[in-house]
Amino acid sequence: MQPGWLKEFWRREDEQETPTDATTETAQAAVSRRSFVTSGFVAGVAAGMAAGQVAQAQAQAPAAAQNPLSGGNNWWPSPWGPQDQRGANNRITPAKVLEAAKLIKTGKIYQLGRVLEKGIPLFGERLGGHVVIPGGPTGGPFGNQKLHYNDELFVGEIGQAGSQFDGLGHIAMVANDGKLRYYNGLTQDEVGGTYGLQKLGIEHLRPFFTRGILLDVLALKGGDRLPIDYVITVADIEATLKKQNTREPGEGDAVLFHTGHGTLWKKNNAEFNKGCPGPGLTAGRWLADKKVAVVGADTWPVEAVPGENPNLPFACHTLWLTMNGIFINENLDTSELAKDRAYEFAWSFNPARIKGATGSPGNSMAIA
Numbered sequence: 001m002q003p004g005w006l007k008e009f010w011r012r013e014d015e016q017e018t019p020t021d022a023t024t025e026t027a028q029a030a031v032s033r034r035s036f037v038t039s040g041f042v043a044g045v046a047a048g049m050a051a052g053q054v055a056q057a058q059a060q061a062p063a064a065a066q067n068p069l070s071g072g073n074n075w076w077p078s079p080w081g082p083q084d085q086r087g088a089n090n091r092i093t094p095a096k097v098l099e100a101a102k103l104i105k106t107g108k109i110y111q112l113g114r115v116l117e118k119g120i121p122l123f124g125e126r127l128g129g130h131v132v133i134p135g136g137p138t139g140g141p142f143g144n145q146k147l148h149y150n151d152e153l154f155v156g157e158i159g160q161a162g163s164q165f166d167g168l169g170h171i172a173m174v175a176n177d178g179k180l181r182y183y184n185g186l187t188q189d190e191v192g193g194t195y196g197l198q199k200l201g202i203e204h205l206r207p208f209f210t211r212g213i214l215l216d217v218l219a220l221k222g223g224d225r226l227p228i229d230y231v232i233t234v235a236d237i238e239a240t241l242k243k244q245n246t247r248e249p250g251e252g253d254a255v256l257f258h259t260g261h262g263t264l265w266k267k268n269n270a271e272f273n274k275g276c277p278g279p280g281l282t283a284g285r286w287l288a289d290k291k292v293a294v295v296g297a298d299t300w301p302v303e304a305v306p307g308e309n310p311n312l313p314f315a316c317h318t319l320w321l322t323m324n325g326i327f328i329n330e331n332l333d334t335s336e337l338a339k340d341r342a343y344e345f346a347w348s349f350n351p352a353r354i355k356g357a358t359g360s361p362g363n364s365m366a367i368a
Contacts, residue, residue, distance in 0.1 A: 196356020
């Protein structure tokens with residue numbers, strides 16, 4: 001997810017849209033962020049604001065307020081116990097691996113990750129990835145064969161830029177007790193850390209190898225790409241499954257959406273970032289009820305932006321990550337899968353074991 005979208009585009013419905021000058025605009029942005037936190041939905045804040053601001057927001061949050069997503073109920077402890085830090089990764093059982101392996105018919109591998117490089121769509125001052133090789137070659141010669149070598153320095157954001165895999169420490173929201181809480185009810189004091197997360201870091205995850213399905217909603221609706229504000233409904237999902245003759249998502253599956261939005265990648269970054277089609281909260285709950293392990297798409301947040309409710313931006317992020325431990329795989333290239341009509345396959349991803357990281361870079365793949 002790109003939390004910079006919140007600062008650039010998001011405003012509550014009851015806020016003014018036309019600041020009179022730069023000072024007023026800055027003040028309104030501050031009010032927007034404060035009201036966003038105290039409303040009880042802090043997904044973007046947890047991802048994009050400093051720890052001090054989050055602590056202040058917690059102090060301001062009314063303890064008796066009912067979180068609009070939780071329905072008055074806590075979302076913890078998780079089905080795997082109060083100490084669990086893996087979430088739906090636990091659904092990748094040996095039986096699930098064997099089920100996925102049986103889906104491999106041709107052995108064709110589809111690379112779903114995009115190249116991490118300069119010029120990709122980003123928000124604000126985020127770095128997509130800069131590689132520096134000091135000298136060329138970096139070192140040598142050694143031995144009689146006069147061996148030389150190259151190494152590199154990477155400067156960039158590896159967990160929340162480009163094709164990325166959101167971990168459970170990426171998103172939190174204010175619970176009904178007024179505390180900022182993450183997956184399994186863990187608090188900011190338990191999770192937060194200046195030099196990496198104390199809990200819910202990406203290093204706790206095991207490799208994923210499971211049944212994957214592509215939902216080509218674009219083929220159902222037609223056109224070059226779905227409209228930028230299109231909200232994919234449960235009816236759309238069911239119609240797509242029927243059209244493709246694909247079995248419904250099941251426990252532990254990875255569900256990928258093809259919307260055509262990825263055609264804007266590096267061609268019209270401004271349009272790509274403005275918003276995107278995707279499942280709304282209703283469809284998000286439907287997927288959560290199916291107990292899927294991962295949801296991915298050819299868009300930057302996977303879900304619809306701005307979504308069904310403009311006062312609940314990135315609602316699926318909190319629903320999936322925070323409340324259900326379901327992972328999100330963003331900015332995928334699903335075009336080749338759609339072209340080949342490869343709708344069911346073995347899906348695999350091995351998160352980089354970066355201690356305390358909120359997410360992971362990587363090249364997830366489908367094997368058909």
